[in-house]
Amino acid sequence: xxxxxxxxxxxxxxxxxxxxxxxxxxxxxxxxxxxxxxxxxxxxxxxxxxxxxxxxxxxxxxxxxxxxxxxxxxxxxxxxxxxxxxxxxxxxxxxxxxxxxxxxxxxxxxxxxxxxxxxxxxxxxxxxxxxxxxxxxxxxxxxxxxxxxxxxxxxxxxxxxxxxxxxxxxxxxxxxxxxxxxxxxxxxxxxxxxxxxxxxxxxxxxxxxxxxxxxxxxxxxxxxxxxxxxxxxxxxxxxxxxxxxxxxxxxxxxxxxxxxxxxxxxxxxxxxxxxxxxxxxxxxxxxxxxxxxxxxxxxxxxxxxxxxxxxxxx
Ligand code: ZN
Numbered sequence: 001x002x003x004x005x006x007x008x009x010x011x012x013x014x015x016x017x018x019x020x021x022x023x024x025x026x027x028x029x030x031x032x033x034x035x036x037x038x039x040x041x042x043x044x045x046x047x048x049x050x051x052x053x054x055x056x057x058x059x060x061x062x063x064x065x066x067x068x069x070x071x072x073x074x075x076x077x078x079x080x081x082x083x084x085x086x087x088x089x090x091x092x093x094x095x096x097x098x099x100x101x102x103x104x105x106x107x108x109x110x111x112x113x114x115x116x117x118x119x120x121x122x123x124x125x126x127x128x129x130x131x132x133x134x135x136x137x138x139x140x141x142x143x144x145x146x147x148x149x150x151x152x153x154x155x156x157x158x159x160x161x162x163x164x165x166x167x168x169x170x171x172x173x174x175x176x177x178x179x180x181x182x183x184x185x186x187x188x189x190x191x192x193x194x195x196x197x198x199x200x201x202x203x204x205x206x207x208x209x210x211x212x213x214x215x216x217x218x219x220x221x222x223x224x225x226x227x228x229x230x231x232x233x234x235x236x237x238x239x240x241x242x243x244x245x246x247x248x249x250x251x252x253x254x255x256x257x258x259x260x261x262x263x264x265x266x267x268x269x270x271x272x273x274x275x276x277x278x279x280x281x282x283x284x285x286x287x288x289x290x291x292x293x294x295x296x297x298x299x300x301x302x303x304x305x306x307x308x309x310x311x312x313x314x
Pocket of ligand 1: 165166177178179180181184
């Protein structure tokens with residue numbers, strides 16, 4: 001590698017975070033630009049290219065100084081850099097890598113799905129550091145994930161690998177998941193899923209709990225009360241742990257990870273999550289894949305940026 005600088009892009013539906021790093025992964029600069037999703041998101045890549053070129057000029061960098069640009073996209077991306085629709089950006093199917101390389105006068109570009117990229121970041125610099133076989137699960141509004149096997153990110157034929165939020169974990173579900181199926185992992189293990197579970201359990205009985213007095217309680221409220229020993233909140237948390245453990249047991253049986261890293265908003269509840277999921281995980285996982293270490297993510301929102309850098313350095 002001749003260059004000395006890497007750019008990372010964490011592309012979201014409202015803003016694109018862009019970072020300039022050294023080849024060793026040291027952060028030099030970080031800024032944001034607006035994501036314009038109108039007209040099928042046609043100006044998103046030109047806007048990013050312009051922002052990076054301006055930064056290069058400001059720092060006196062030529063294209064020979066740049067090792068490459070890594071981009072995390074909110075949608076499936078295959079190993080050739082083809083995006084298969086990114087609804088939040090207005091994008092259809094096209095080759096992101098080729099398009100962006102043209103805009104950047106031939107500087108190498110690598111793209112991947114944002115959850116996969118965040119997983120790569122956590123394994124490189126965060127909670128899964130130094131681990132060649134890891135699953136990183138993001139427990140946020142939905143459930144996303146990335147699978148690192150033998151040090152490599154699993155992408156799949158159409159960039160759909162690691163969509164663990166849609167593993168089937170419950171037969172008796174009457175509400176549909178965002179994907180159209182019923183009983184998906186993220187219907188229970190996401191932050192929204194945890195609140196939905198809580199509301200169901202509250203409707204099953206009239207036991208007293210401070211949750212009843214809160215109009216719009218969050219998943220954090222439930223775990224905070226469970227930590228304080230509120231019996232109803234504990235029951236909800238146990239139910240949550242049952243689903244979390246079951247979904248992760250299925251993932252672990254497929255990928256045989258050494259480490260599973262829990263990230264996303266729900267993971268701020270901390271190590272209580274690991275205690276809650278253990279019984280169910282042990283019950284459902286294949287014996288030969290049982291020896292898994294659970295860790296909490298440490299990079300937060302920066303995981304996507306570090307992963308984007310790592311895409312280029314790999
Ligand atoms: Zn689903």
